[in-house]
Amino acid sequence: MAEYSIWSVLRHGLTGNKGWKPTWRKPDPKPSYDAIIVGGGGHGLATAFYLAKEHKIRNVAVLERGWLGQGNIGRNTTIVRSNYLLDENAQFYEWSLKLWEGLSHALNYNVMFSQRGVLNLANNPAQLDQFAERGNAMRLNGIDAELLMPDAIAKLCPGLDLSQNARFPVVGGLLQPRAGTARHDAVAWGFAHAADRLGVDIIENCEVVGFVKEGERITGVETTRGRIAAPKIGVAVAGMTSEVMRRAGITKLPIESHVLQAFVTEPLKPLINCVVTFGAGHMYVSQSDKGGLVFGGSLDGYNSYAQRGNLPIVHEVATELLACFPNAGKVRLLRSWGGIMDMSMDGSPIIAKGPLPGLYLNSGWCYGGFKATPGSGWCFAHTIAHDEPHALNAAFTLERFHEGRHIDEAGTGATPRLH
Amino acid sequence: MLIPCPVCGPRDHEEFAYGGDATVARPTIAEQSATAWATFVYDRTNPKGAHQEHWHHVHGCRQWMVVSRDTETHAVTGARLIGAWAEPETEPGDD
Amino acid sequence: MPGFRLPRGGSRIDRLRPLRFTFDGRGVDGLAGDTIASALIASGQTLVARSFKYHRPRGIYSAGAEEPNALVTLGADAATDPNVKATIVEASDGMAVHSQHAWPSLSTDLGAVNGLFAPFFAAGFYYKTFMGPGRRGWMRYEPTIRRAAGLGRASFEPDPDRYEMANAFCDVLVVGAGPAGLAAALTAGQAGAHVILCDEAPIFGGMADLEDRIGDQPAADWLFAMMSALNGMKNIEQRKRLSVYGYYDGNVLGAAERVAWDRADGRTRQRHWRIQARRVVLATGAIERPFVFPENDRPGVMLAHAALAYARRYGVSVGGDVVLFTSHDDGWRTAAALARAGVPIRAVVDPRSDAPAEVEAELLATGTKSFAGHVVTAVEGRRAIKAIAIAPFDAASGTVSDEGLRLDCDALLLAAGWTPTIHLASQAGGPPVHDEALDAFLPGEPREAWHAAGAMCGIADTKNAAANGAMVGAAAAEALGLKPPRNGARNSAKAGRSPKAMPDNRLPLIEIPATGKAFVDLQNDVTTSDVRLAQREGFQSVEHLKRYTTLGMAADQGKTANLNAISILAKERGVLAPAIGTTRYRPPYNSVSLGALVGRSRGAHMQPLRRTPLHDWHLKAGAEMINVGLWQRPRVYAREGETLEAAYVREARQVRAAIGITDVSTLGKIDVQGPDAATFLDRVYTNTFSTLPIGKARYGLMLRDDGFLFDDGTTWRLAESRYLMTTTTANAALVLQHLEMLLAIAWPELKVSVTSLTDQWAGAALAGPKSRDLLAKVLDIDVSDSALPFMGVKPGHVGAIPVLVARLSFSGELAYEIYSGADHTLALWERLVEAGGEFGMVPYGLEALGVLRLEKGHVVGSEITGRTTVHDLGLEKMFSKKKDFVGKPLALRPALTDPGRKQLVGVKSLDGKPVMAGAHLVTGADSKTPGPSEGHVTSMGYSPAMEGYIALALLKGGRQRHGEKLYAADPLRDGHGPVEIVAPHFFDPDGSRMHG
Structure with missing residues (x-):
């Protein structure tokens, strides 16, 4: 019987909830593993889970420098979607979305995946043409997409400003009905829980301070809790990629770390039913199950490791939110925070073998890391287990930048802050 | 963040556009090597801590400058003009 | 007796100025200077809100921004202001205050049934259930859970406030x-x-x-x-x-x-x-810090200094039978101050065995009982306190005796220290x-x-x-x-070295060891058992505790909860509080309305609006305006009853037949001056500008450093060392910034200055076979083909207005652009329009402009997407092999010149239906089995010249595929039709019209 179910909740509830076991164990690190994943965030934990589940590699350690899920998995706006234009992205994110659809059951942990739809608002006809191009590409890739006109949008989103008085009137929108949101922390805890139960050691407060090399080959890591050996070491540390890889002697990567702010308001009764994005700028908003409006926008726009942003973006994002939902003027911002994005040079990720023997790299998630979590873990696990990428991540190489094989959704070139 | 613009004095970073890493050396226009250019265009040290960056005072004097800024604390410790108007680095703050 | 107005006292109220507001429709009498909270307490309203999860009855807990309980909704309809802290709202006459998060009413809230299931609703229970049945299991429960969650209800109407x-x-x-x-x-x-x-x-x-x-x-x-x-x-x-x-x-x-x-x-x-x-x-x-003990959330339980604030500031007693529970001497002084203010203090309970003698004596003299060496172990009453249970406490062992006693009271004040x-x-x-x-x-x-x-x-x-x-x-x-x-x-010099002292002789006791539901975070209903459960399940970091239990995440941000939770967690883990640490504090300290964060940037003022000098003329001429970035430009000048398509077809047809005029003021215009201007432009553009004769213009392409196309436009040589560069409307600012970057960073040795003239110069394009005739009429210079040949540039005058004329063509017709200082452009335009009447001139908008260029296969932003190259668009003739320019080495990478890339082609509809922009080109004739995308349609229109729908597209290996039959798949709009791939130059491919 599943560890977590309505029945176990009832049973434990009747006995004072005293019988619950730790969601994941707190083991000490062993001297060696078959594989080590550096980074106890969503992608690292998902990688460990799929290594154990899909590839039966269970002698795995996940090393987290602080507390599990302290990075971007716990500081995003929880949007899950696969509404991409370019084939490489569309197919990868669609596979991730399919994994999301079965994730709560696969993990025996409710990640509250809510397929409430993601609606991109178009604010001029040229943009609607672009959305049509993207939506048609999605359909041809087998992904759900609908083009909506303002009257249909009005039904979907009461409160949305569809008037001609708007500075940028809404002319239509692209809806992906199967997209939605999930409970971000639960994703980290659920992957940790499920990986742990498959035998993965999740080791918190264990920072990788160096890599053990035999010649060019990486054979282990030096950590704050001692040396740990493994023939395969995957790095999935998001905004810390450059810093961690530097410890392996890799001094330059096509990555810049930037701060992205996110915001949540005080809880309210249901107000916004789907995820809405603003077309004449950059803003995305949804309402959490608890009732807060969760929203975000652009990067602050300068290199940062600070997990802290500044006022210009607060103003910009709030302005775009009220442009969409002028009824939210009295709604109060409750909390804001910042995450460090691993911005790649074309806005698309890297899931690849290398750049050194024994090392595997998962990075470059830009804004897209949360929705990618299961897909990224799945592909990275495959890459580590088979020593070669799966077809779904074959294009996400480290070499593509020098080669000019950009996967550039935004078309903004090698300017990370613009992706 | 306040950036000590050598022309305009201390100004909020909102007046500036970020121009990215100033530690990467731009190849000369005569450079034909795609590798040299690709290294310049794509590869970054991306340090946590002290950084040299290009900022452009778009809503001010429109000068490009190199700003010394810490990417972990966001502390700005100096700015100097580059190009035709280059001169010694100014110290921030009026404290 | 619940709270009441004292006969005297109240530094903030004016007893001569009564006011009246409503709470859930019932009138509440208050005085000028009252807060909603003070007036509600004075009127005897103890129950004011319901808690988030268990819908427990709650009263007023504080007198300030730390308030966890008393959240109310102000106003109604568009003015609705939910989740307001009653403790900080200054009451005004006629104000409508509503309770929230309760149904059907505050006193009978069915949501309270949740409390019965509390054993099953422990921290994190929802992660363990609500998963099935089926893959969309959670979505079955979610709507109910969402309705149950949230606190106040926001309006669906726009916020009318400023x-x-x-x-x-x-x-x-x-x-x-x-x-x-x-x-x-x-x-x-x-x-x-x-x-x-x-x-x-x-x-x-x-x-x-x-x-x-x-x-x-x-x-x-x-x-x-x-x-x-x-x-x-x-x-x-x-x-x-x-x-x-x-x-x-x-x-x-x-x-x-x-x-x-x-x-x-x-x-x-x-x-x-x-x-x-x-x-x-x-x-x-x-x-002030509260104690944590069973039923510590009942209405009537509040912070001791809050009670003193109500007494002194508002002349309000928080109850008729008040007990104060404290663990330090200052708490006794607060009790004495309350008693002096007229608040009936029945008893003071203190876990310490020694009360401060002097103040204890003062209180005993007024009839207050002293329960030194006691703690509060329980609270009776649901919607209001009826009594409390107290029991002897042994500070040395930290244990509570079983032999307690019951004290009747209607308010319990807590003073456990300070945060x-x-x-x-x-x-x-x-x-x-x-x-x-x-x-x-x-x-x-x-x-x-x-x-x-x-x-x-x-x-x-x-x-x-x-x-x-x-x-x-x-x-x-x-x-x-x-x-x-x-x-x-x-x-x-001594700053920062002054004595730090918390209340005198405080016993650091927070959680009372007694059985029952004890709340740490009142607003989010986080209990001590939740904290312990989180600990048991491994959520030991304080950040995990916060996220797993939601402690400190409510609208009060845990101002009265966080430190207590850390104390409890530390004790539970047997470590000191520093080992636990605090969560990271983030803005905002107090929640702040989105309206305030946005200010005046709302509605039509959300962003600046850029108008050309001809804006009002366009409106008068019946133009439908369209946003292009921050600009507004005429889309079509539709006549009565005309559709968009009919209007642009008429306009485009008239251009080809006679003449049309369009506003091109929004194009970026950059003055490039200096002895090295020619060298500079040679490096910036893929083609050569140093060879351009004075008085001539040339179309140029610029690349990004990574070799992809960045922008295009014509640049005019006005003098040996002076050029006027035009850019696309969208990239005007970015191109200028790019040029300034190059001059500062790449080539500081070049003596060139660049200045934006976008707003200073404005102008019109005249296109059509009659355009030369018109110019000849209004201009003071010779505009014959020999005097002003194709791509020629000349200064002149229209009346008294100095202008610059260039013979450029975007439409493929004989055409000119004519610019003047922006202040004169309206007069210039009106003169041209007046003179154009005899030639049948019409104004034309962006749609006609679009279809005219489409007929000629000229590329615009739809094709220069940031993902396309010079080779993709068939412009490699402009890619100089003789000189170095920005982006050249990377543009020559095999991946960018691969003939299999998507290349620009023309598309002709074969079924007479429009080929929609955004449709994809596929090989499958059946819409159900279209096959993979081979390319996509970038722009389309009805071509009057070709008498049919035409389009441009980017197609894999497209230049080798002219003549091929494909299908334009548009599943989003249920379109699927046959098309023929053709060369992108539909009309007058050898350009005889514009050269004529």
Whole structure:
């Protein structure tokens, strides 16, 4: 019987909830593993889970420098979607979305995946043409997409400003009905829980301070809790990629770390039913199950490791939110925070073998890391287990930048802050 | 963040556009090597801590400058003009 | 008897000015100066809200921003303001206040049934269930859960209120106008600093008015003297009702000012301040800590200093039978002060066996009972306290005796110590430091230029806090090179070394060891069992505790909960509080309305609007305007009853048949001057400009460093060392920035200056076979083919207006662009229109412009997407092999020149139906089996010249596929039709018309 179910909740509830076991164990690190994943965030934990589940590699350690899920998995706006234009992205994110659809059951942990739809608002006809191009590409890739006109949008989103008085009137929108949101922390805890139960050691407060090399080959890591050996070491540390890889002697990567702010308001009764994005700028908003409006926008726009942003973006994002939902003027911002994005040079990720023997790299998630979590873990696990990428991540190489094989959704070139 | 613009004095970073890493050396226009250019265009040290960056005072004097800024604390410790108007680095703050 | 208005007292109320508001429709009588909370208590309303999860009845808990319980909704319809803290709203006559999060009513809330299932609703229970059945299991439960969650209900109507933004600059910003802040402001002000002193309360003084004496003076005298001194200083700005919520980089602070609660008088409701301060003094005080014990959330349980505030400020007794529960001497003094104010204090309960003798004697004399060596173990009553259970407590062993007794009461006041308000210091500083003696976290190392003063540093005694404030104010002034007054200066060296003392003889007891549901976070209904469950399940980090239990994440941000949770967690884990640490504090300290954050940038004013000088003319001519970036441009000049398509087809047809005029003012225009201008342009463009003769224009392409296409446009050589560059409307600013970057970073040796003329010059394009005839009529120069050949540029005059004319063609017709200074362009345009009448000239908009260029296969933003190359668009003739230019080496990478890439092609509809932009090109004839995308349609239109729908597309290997039959798949719009791939130049491919 599943560890977590309505029945176990009832049973434990009747006995004072005293019988619950730790969601994941707190083991000490062993001297060696078959594989080590550096980074106890969503992608690292998902990688460990799929290594154990899909590839039966269970002698795995996940090393987290602080507390599990302290990075971007716990500081995003929880949007899950696969509404991409370019084939490489569309197919990868669609596979991730399919994994999301079965994730709560696969993990025996409710990640509250809510397929409430993601609606991109178009604010001029040229943009609607672009959305049509993207939506048609999605359909041809087998992904759900609908083009909506303002009257249909009005039904979907009461409160949305569809008037001609708007500075940028809404002319239509692209809806992906199967997209939605999930409970971000639960994703980290659920992957940790499920990986742990498959035998993965999740080791918190264990920072990788160096890599053990035999010649060019990486054979282990030096950590704050001692040396740990493994023939395969995957790095999935998001905004810390450059810093961690530097410890392996890799001094330059096509990555810049930037701060992205996110915001949540005080809880309210249901107000916004789907995820809405603003077309004449950059803003995305949804309402959490608890009732807060969760929203975000652009990067602050300068290199940062600070997990802290500044006022210009607060103003910009709030302005775009009220442009969409002028009824939210009295709604109060409750909390804001910042995450460090691993911005790649074309806005698309890297899931690849290398750049050194024994090392595997998962990075470059830009804004897209949360929705990618299961897909990224799945592909990275495959890459580590088979020593070669799966077809779904074959294009996400480290070499593509020098080669000019950009996967550039935004078309903004090698300017990370613009992706 | 306040950036000590050598022309305009201390100004909020909102007046500036970020121009990215100033530690990467731009190849000369005569450079034909795609590798040299690709290294310049794509590869970054991306340090946590002290950084040299290009900022452009778009809503001010429109000068490009190199700003010394810490990417972990966001502390700005100096700015100097580059190009035709280059001169010694100014110290921030009026404290 | 519940709360009531005392016969005397009330420093903030005016007993001669009654007011009346409604609470859930029932009239509530209050007095001018009341808060909603004080008036509700005075009127005997104990139950005011329901908790988040269990819908437990809740009363008023505090007298300030730390309020966890008393959230209400103000107003109705569009004016609805949900989740307002009743403790900070200043009541006004006629105000409509509603309870929230309760159904059908506040007193009978069916949601309270959740409480019965509390054993199953423990922390994190939802992660363990609600998963099935089926893959979309959660979505079955979610709507119900969403309706049950949330607190207040926001309106669906636009917020009608007005907000604004302001900037402020000062030498010293003092946040918090309690004794420490007041003293700091005065000292800094006396040193000559420009000071802004602010506080979230409507009245300065902090908690000074809750003291009896400050030093050797009555507190009121001290405050009066202090305020008189401050009021006399012009360099000290006082800002009340101003809540500093965020501390940002570079000593920038965000603050929200409450100007009015409603827009009854049309005033601004809230004002956002961005304050740039050279130094900041944080004097944000402290918040009283409650005990945690079973049923500690019942209406009537509140913080002791809140009760004193209600008595002294509003003349309100919080109950008729009041018990005070404290663990330190200062709690007894509060009880005595309450008794003196007329509040019926029945008993004081103290876990310590020794009560302070003097104050105990005073209380005993008034009939108050003393229960030293006792703790409160339970509360009776659901919607209001009826009684409490107390029991003997052994401080040495920390155990409670079984032999308790019952005390009747209707209010229970808690005084368990203080939590320094370190939020802003934490936002702009290192991790808070735990002080074991104080049992509290104090500010860490500053990362910005701030100083902390007063109670937030753990200084509880008001006199010391004020003295500390004066020293800190002096230190702030000294840091700016100012000289503080002598008494301040003498002390400034000691700043930060003043005594830290929490309440006298406090016993650090928070959780009472008794059985029952004890709340740590009242608003989110987090109990001690939840904290322990989280611990048991491994959520041991304080950040995990917060996320797993939602502790501290409610609208009060855990101001009365966080420190207690850390104490409980530390005890549970058998470690000291520093090992637990605190969660990271983040803006905002107090929640701030989105309206305030946005200010006036709403509705039509959300972003600036750029109009060309001809804007009004277009409107008068019946143009439908369209947003292009921040610009507005005419889309079509539709006539009565004309569709969009009919209008642009008519306009385009008239251009080809006779002449049309269109507004091209929005194009980017950059003046490029200097002896090295030609060299510069050669490096910027893929093609050569140094060979361009004076008086000629050339079409150019520029690349990004990575080799992809960046922008295009014509550049005109006006003199040997002077060019006028035009850019696309969209990229005008970016191109200028790019040029400035190159001149500063890449080639500082080039003597060139670039200046934007986009707004200074405006103009029109004339296109059509009659355009030369028209120009000949209005211009004072020879415009014959030999005098002004194709791509020729010439200055001239139209009437008195100096103009620059270039013979350029976007439409493929004989065409000209004619520019003037922007101030003259309307006159120029009107002259052209007037003269054009005889030639049948029409104005044409963007749609006609689009279809004319489409017929010629000219590329625009739809094709220059940032993903396309010179080779993709078939423009490699313009890619010079002879010179070096930006982007060249990377543009030559095989991946960018691969003939299999998507290339520009023309598309002809074969079924007479439009080929929609955004459709994809596929090989499958059946819409159900289209096959993969081979390319996509970038732009389309009905071509009057070709008499059919045509389009441009980017198609894989497209240049080799002319003549191929494909299908335009448009599943989004149920389109699927046959098309033929053709060359992208549909009309007049050899250009005889424009050269003519």
